[in-house]
Amino acid sequence: MLAGVVTFLVNWVVKPFSMALLAWVFIRIVFVGFISPAEADQYIAGCIILAAAPCTAMVFVWSHLTNGDPAYTLMQVSVNDLIMMVLFVPVVQFLVSGASSLTSHAGIHLCFQADNITGRFFHAILIAVPITIQVYFNAGLAFRLMKLLRVEQSVAAPAALIGASTFFELAVATAIALFGPESGASLATVMGVLVEVPVMLSVCAACNRTRDWFPVPTVRG
Numbered sequence: 029m030l031a032g033v034v035t036f037l038v039n040w041v042v043k044p045f046s047m048a049l050l051a052w053v054f055i056r057i058v059f060v061g062f063i064s065p066a067e068a069d070q071y072i073a074g075c076i077i078l079a080a081a082p083c084t085a086m087v088f089v090w091s092h093l094t095n096g097d098p099a100y101t102l103m104q105v106s107v108n109d110l111i112m113m114v115l116f117v118p119v120v121q122f123l124v125s126g127a128s129s130l131t132s133h134a135g136i137h138l139c140f141q142a143d144n145i146t147g148r149f150f151h152a153i154l155i156a157v158p159i160t161i162q163v164y165f166n167a168g169l170a171f172r173l174m175k176l177l178r179v180e181q182s183v184a185a186p187a188a189l190i191g192a193s194t195f196f197e198l199a200v201a202t203a204i205a206l207f208g209p210e211s212g213a214s215l216a217t218v219m220g221v222l223v224e225v226p227v228m229l230s231v232c233a234a235c236n237r238t239r240d241w242f243p244v245p246t247v248r249g
Contacts, residue, residue, distance in 0.1 A: 030179075031187055032104065034173045034174060034177070034187060035191060036111070039108060039111075039191055040115055043079050043082070043166050044076060044123055046162060046165060047075050047076060047079030047158070047159075050158040050161055051071065051072040051158045054157055055155070055158070063151060063154065067151070067212050070211055070212025071213070072216075073124045074211075074217045074220075075155070075162075076123045077124065077202050077213065077217055080199075081202075082111075082195060083105075083193035083196075087105055087186065088105070090193060090228055090231075090232055093229075094181075094185035094186065095185075096182050096183070096186035096189070097180070100182070104187070105190070152215060155215065155219045159223050160227055163192045163193075163223070163227045163228070164192070166191045170190075170191035170192070174187050174188070175241055180242055181239050181241070185232075189232070192231055193228055199220060200214065200218060202217075
């Protein structure tokens with residue numbers, strides 16, 4: 029029960045807001061000399077959309093790599109899917125409205141995001157910085173909280189992975205629908221896809237290396 033509460037809090041209270049803060053600090057302040065204000069609005073919006081969509085399918089892969097409890101993983105993914113239907117839109121609307129105004133019309137057409145990335149390669153690298161920090165921050169937070177609760181590693185690991193990863197298919201589709209396929213918001217969500225796989229593999233490795241932090245599973249006869 030407590031493990032589920034931690035996962036909910038990290039996914040829906042900490043994650044979207046921490047991403048909004050990190051994106052604003054890095055894109056608006058740290059990288060201000062490289063990114064125009066209009067571009068900054070788009071990039072921040074994309075980062076927020078990405079963080080507001082908790083991962084679903086890929087979590088099963090990450091959980092398997094850490095020998096996570098499949099029942100816990102399935103339960104949390106199912107709960108996240110249900111919560112997403114209710115909270116995704118209001119959370120995105122609330123946070124993105126502070127970064128930029130959503131366009132009322134957006135064309136959805138064939139999009140080659142490779143052109144978007146190569147055309148703004150330096151910006152893509154800058155966007156990757158807050159996204160990467162956000163993944164490690166939320167994974168570490170969930171993992172530490174699970175350690176404090178003294179749950180088994182098979183629950184702590186998927187909790188950390190669920191808290192860190194994103195439903196990037198939904199994020200990319202939302203950014204394209206709202207801002208257009210060649211927008212800065214779309215670029216930010218696509219960078220989330222490119223960053224997530226190598227970063228999540230490193231999180232899996234960290235979870236596996238810290239098994240001795242957690243109680244030994246009780247063997248029932």
